[in-house]
Amino acid sequence: MLRIPRLSALIAAVLLAVCGVSHAYDKPVEKKVFSMPSYVTVGGKTIQQVAVGYETYGTLNAAGDNVVFVAHFYSGTSHAAGKYKESDAAPGYWNSIIGPGKPIDTEKYFVVSADTLSNLNTKDPNVTTTGPSSINPATGKHYGLSFPVVSMRDSVRVHKALLDSLGVKKLQAAMGASGGSIQAMEWATVYPDFVERVIHVIGPGFSVTPWVIGLLDVWVMPIKLDPKWNNGDYYGKGEPLDGIAQALKLVTLTARHWGWAEKTFGYKLADENKKPGDELGNQFLIESTLQKAGMARASTTDANNKIYMAKANQLFNVESEIGKIKARILFVPASSDLVFPPEFAQKAAEKFRAQGGKAEVFVIEGDGGHLDGVLNVAKAGEAIRGFMAR
């Protein structure tokens, strides 16, 4: 009985290691919703009728202790692995490391991923979130800017209630990329006895850096410039799609790297017959491509939720609480990351070790920038597998 899954796991591992081929999680993924009648934020505000979407891969064991929680990044969702149906264009974003026989082995672990509060992608039918775009039960209207400020810790506390409802007793790992790595660190800080390991991919360490506080501010600035934003009161009136698109364009560029730009676009033109020197509107390919990608993603994004999510990330700072953390930490920076460059992971690892903690660092080499932690996380696959085995 045991040999068949073991064999499939071995094949998957070999394929991944040798060819970079990754199989999708092999069962259809089902989206579910977790609800709480009310939730009190870290800041002491009560939110009624909180709901977040989640998905799971693998099977919870009887002890409830074979669990890995995957927290999503700033503009991401809980769709970390697998497909909802065969015909899906692509599997979840970390499918290369989550699945049978993969570093986060779904034959062994019960993997849970959940949408944060104020998730950006409110018009993605597979996302459920509670944020400024939600209807305030007290008024019957969208919250807009009357929604309370939420931090990443708030999302973590809601997700803890979700795990409790599922019967989870222990996390073998809390993990995530970027904003997800922040949540993973919050997990280990707020629930130190619950979390065995943290896998902190392309993260800042124990606090968001001042530089990224500034970056998060400019990442939402274009939304605020769009007159349709209307100080957050746009529901039913036409959404600030231009502002969102430009904001997403800016996020993408700054989350990449000059090496990526050179390889992907070089000096190619958007239209070979329209030289940029001839007319002000004639573009290079990098301009038109980022513009189109921004526009495409704007249609599923809520402007206010994006603003609140930026704030939530700005608030991450557990420097004064490091002593609480019992988990072992694997830091996985990306060598070309311009958002959270590897030096911050290295410093955080040293700081944690200096306080008696156990920390390892594995660097994803590449020139894809910050997004290497999402798109090329497979390069850290064996490091993650080894860390999970220790």
Next chain:
Amino acid sequence: MLRIPRLSALIAAVLLAVCGVSHAYDKPVEKKVFSMPSYVTVGGKTIQQVAVGYETYGTLNAAGDNVVFVAHFYSGTSHAAGKYKESDAAPGYWNSIIGPGKPIDTEKYFVVSADTLSNLNTKDPNVTTTGPSSINPATGKHYGLSFPVVSMRDSVRVHKALLDSLGVKKLQAAMGASGGSIQAMEWATVYPDFVERVIHVIGPGFSVTPWVIGLLDVWVMPIKLDPKWNNGDYYGKGEPLDGIAQALKLVTLTARHWGWAEKTFGYKLADENKKPGDELGNQFLIESTLQKAGMARASTTDANNKIYMAKANQLFNVESEIGKIKARILFVPASSDLVFPPEFAQKAAEKFRAQGGKAEVFVIEGDGGHLDGVLNVAKAGEAIRGFMAR
């Protein structure tokens, strides 16, 4: 007679080297204007009544060959050194290396700096430029977006006419920071027999990088989002100051570095009584400071000129013309530069040497980012002095 200036030069050099103290250029700087009845752009468009401001430091020799041209950066002006009057708050931006006894020694060299076409700072009384903000003599109205696209090469060709009018026969060096370094390289490409040396500070090498093509696009994006921009037709109607301020904020952040953010702001709040976690509008100090700086600078900036200047920088590409360049080149990148990181200068130097050219590289060490090439250029002072002597 000779000993007094020599002594003052020595004192200035010692003060600069030992204390980082720099003396202002010791004579009042006078702003002048150079005019051409018409100019035909690289793209073949005729612009009537072209005028650019310029200033000079030092004295032209009889042979007209003791000249250094200083080209300004993207958001800069021709005010490279000295003060217009004693009470000026600050001298020109490169005052630390230009003056009597300094690396660009005004006892020896006649230094000229000129405003580019489409200079951003149209409301600075010391700037004269011709660009979209200018009155089209044919219509009596502002050009707006009817102004032809201009490249950095266009500015260089206008500046060559200026130097001809002054009797300049030879440049000992064409130099500049960032967009100014681009112009310096254009000088050596277009006028190879005229230019002995290029000092290319925080520049890209022989072409703007694809990454910076994208960056220049997002650097003007906020202007285009501001409804007051009105597709460039805002003269006399209320200018897009919010868009300009946000654009300048973004330029400043991306032209800096995480080390600078950490040292300058850390986690300080804009108002210690207004915690960012309490209200959406409560800011960190880095946010409020960059915002205020952007607003302050917006008042002297023309939106359309900024857009055209971004385009001019995007168009820089002399890779196919390197063989023409006869000048020796000193590349001066900054170690923490995230716009044109040092690897590009190194690669360009290698490429130039491989073609038989003479190139040197001196790296400004620091954590101030791209702006180290403007604010900390004195660190390269002795390297520049040595290069000028060879």
